[in-house]
Amino acid sequence: MSQEKKNTSKANKIHKYLAQDMSFRAAAVVATEVVREMQSIQNTFPLATMAVGRSMVAASLMASQLKDGQQISLYFRGDGPLEMFFAEANHEGQVRGYTSNPQLEAPSEGGELAVGKAIGQGLLSVVHSQPQQKSPQRGTVALQSGEVGEDVAFYLLQSRQVRSIVALGVKVNSYGLVQGAGGVLIELMPGCPDSVVETLEKNFALAGSLSESVTDGSTPEDLLSAYVQGLPVRELSHPYNLSYECRCSRERLARALVLLGEDQVKEMVANKESAKARCEFCGRPYEIEVAELSKLLEKMTSNTH
Template identity: 45%
Template sequence: MAKVQRFVSHDFTLRIASVDATDVVAEMQKLHNAFPVAASGVGKAMVGALLLASQLKDKQQIGLLFRGSGSLKSIYAEADFEGNIRAYTPHPQFEPESYDGGLKLSEALGKGTLTVARHVPFQKQPFQGMVELVTGEIGDDIAHYLHQSHQIRSIVSLGIYLDQQGQVQKAGGFIIEVMPGVDEAMVDLLQKNSEKQKPSVSSVLRDGGTPEDLIRPFMEGIDFMQLEHEHEIKYFCPCSKERVAEALTILGEEDLQDMVNKNEEPEVTCQMCGKPYVFTMDEVVEIRDRVNKKPLH
């Protein structure tokens, strides 16, 4: 099973993570029946979330919400330190008028914002930061967020390779973060390496490359070592009937009563994993009664 590979320069001032996330991105595409543009956008957000989450601590989680003026409207990806990932866009079947010039994700997402939320156990509110989207290309926007919100310079490269039928064949990426106290000569070398012509993430993976192969050209002349990171990545959604029932209370007493009057047994599908939850009339009545009692507490 795939894992996020973590590395660090010998003086600990460069922090690196890279991953081949093909399996989980292909699983997302299948669950949501995502067409090429959505598969590419959501896939890149998933890879970015996995890379950022791998640098957190046990039980911590990160959520990336891209909101834009384009046809996709939004992309959300959520990952935790343990390698669990799930993601979503409200318009997975969006198709542009033509694919001339390739997949134009920046057009499909449009102008907008990236909100990053970091959840820490036992903390009621997540830490949140928001930045403007600079390009609508997921990797650039994550790098912009790291610089604006944490003063961390970084190289973020994400790639999705689709076959001619629009199916995900390869997905992965890497992030190199420059930590405070770094020797500027090392930054210059990193810069010089990144300016040379480098193969894209998707072509390296397509040619059988490993996560380490993705970062090696950037680290020429810089000593680095691998850190332990044992967690396998998997598409995981913690949804349950109880959580969905809780979400139904948001409808309010009036709408729930309307369902009872019409004898409607709602079927709610989880947006993240596509799992359907069917509620019987007795269960709808029970949820309505719970809403009715809430103001008394």
């Protein structure tokens, strides 16, 4: 069986696990295809591909441990040239990502692409949204390295008091194209024995490059096994496939026009200009014709009187 075929069968599915002694839970994923799709849509250069790709993998792993209908958003903001990148995923496996500077030339350290150097000092904000909740839960921590994995682990510790291991990887080839992407998230349960913690930490220190493992054809089970050597786990049901999905729509564009204000829409109608926009996440173009803008303006005017 070729490496390509080995990856394909489970490339779009997050696998969830629980330690036999219930001392930790884990999730692992090969996410090469969704990161490739993001890159093809947004034409990201290698550095932005790695930043957004890692955050997409992290958000997907975190969201897999939520309940149906819930989602996680990760906002990385810094004073470096990359400025910001973002990822959002829901429990059902839908994920998307974005950066404000997709074609940034890559700063490197020792020949390696340095996401942390590109984002600089800043903040990671995490938003947890639930269908029945009016206001989402928000938490913000200082970036520890800007390399994503360490920052997510720090957030889990500071905001949720959860010790964790977060291993993320995105590999690009000499042409800047995605060769592999994936990750592992292990969250320790309250009361996790010291012996388990020591074993996990030892395994983490000995684990090889996750991005290389994915590129070489590793499955989610293969990725996790490197971190849970000597610790029996059982797989849990998680029926959702991972997919790059965007929730943009013409209705959202109309709502954005309302936020622009009555004067802006009135000017567009007077100049007979349609409203055009292209979604940053999926590249889908939208247009609202002048006649529809006129109706929108009438609604806006009536609501203000």
